Amino acid sequence: MGAKMAALFVVSAVLIALFVTTPFLEGARNRAVGLAAPLYHLADLPHNLREWSRTRLIGRDTLIQENEALRSELLVHQRKLQQLAFLAAENTRLRQLLNSADTLNQRVLVADLIGVAPDPNIHKVFINRGTDDGVYIGQPVVDAFGLIGQVVNVSSSNSTVLLISDTSHAIPVQINRNGVRLIAEGRGSVFELGLRHVSSTLDIKEGDLLVSSGLGDIYPAGYPVATVDKIDYDPGKPFAEVVAVPMAQLNRNRHVLLVFAHASKTPTAGAKDAIDNAGSVQ
């Protein structure tokens, strides 16, 4: 038995080394996402049943109330959209003046969350879209409030999303107010991001909005990422300690949006019906 254990040690060491240092297991990992998905669906069943009963066994009065609330909310958003159309047109004209490409037109695809990585250190979620829907590795994922993360593994009908709060994740951002570029890195908590290399003389204030800068070629520019929460200048240290709070609701989403940032990677015909043209306001 001791010999068996020693052999297993060697096998594990080789497996871990291959996993951590080489992309050799990438294909197997993508397939594993598809294998694990049914288990997550099953684990999610109690919640789905609750959700089902909540929507099916709802009273008529509540439904009417909810409908009215949604209608007034829609009105508010439509009013904002009227201005947006004007702003988008103006933005296009200004971009033409500057001779830069029009980047506003991005398609999105709605996906449902089917599971969350059980280890609290690992900030990954599993969603119900895969290569069949045109999802690709490195695809940005957003919710209604801001950026969530990027796709890291994808099988035929499921994929894994690495959240921006994961300790192995960093995202290039800029301050919306003055355009200063920074890097926001995950710290293993869904409620905070750290900003790297903020010099003490930098113009940054609490409450500043950080948007994705588009550098790094993964995330499209202009999506809200976080707001600056706390700035701690220590004269003894070369950089200030800055903490930002993610805009996206990283721990309470059921639905997320996959953004097709690159025009070349269009989704397949089967997914077309679920795709909403986000740039249609032009």
Added chain:
Amino acid sequence: MMHGFGYLPWLVFTVFVALMLNIYPLPAHYSWFRPEFLALVCIFWSLYCPYRFGVVMAWCVGFLQDIVVGGVWGAHALALAFVAYLCLCAYQRLRSYRLGQQMLWVFVLVGIHEIFVNWVQGFNGYDAPLAMIILPTVITAFCWPLVIGLLKPTRSVWQG
């Protein structure tokens, strides 16, 4: 006394249930308190069915967990195989202990399991604070009577 594969459906069933409990969605704050059910199940099988449940099987169970939870492959496999090895080395002694003493042992074994898992996950840049290694270990140890209470009575069925 050990013939046939009557234990196998029970093993598959307990591993499946433990795996589901390990991935059942919990709010972010509570997931730190999640007990390691799969480790408990592995300890149970290597203590009470040592002729059938070996280190290779424990490794396979751990590998299954690795695939499902999406961490570094080999982390749980190595940890569970090592815990099973320790149990198999001392199962006669451990079985004769009182429940409280067994819980202390389970605490140590699961602690070793957690240290192995965190060490391997550390290669990929994840590190849990020390308190968050000890806390789930304590909670897991307190779940041991539950596992024993539920699984020990089934022995008469599968030990044929």
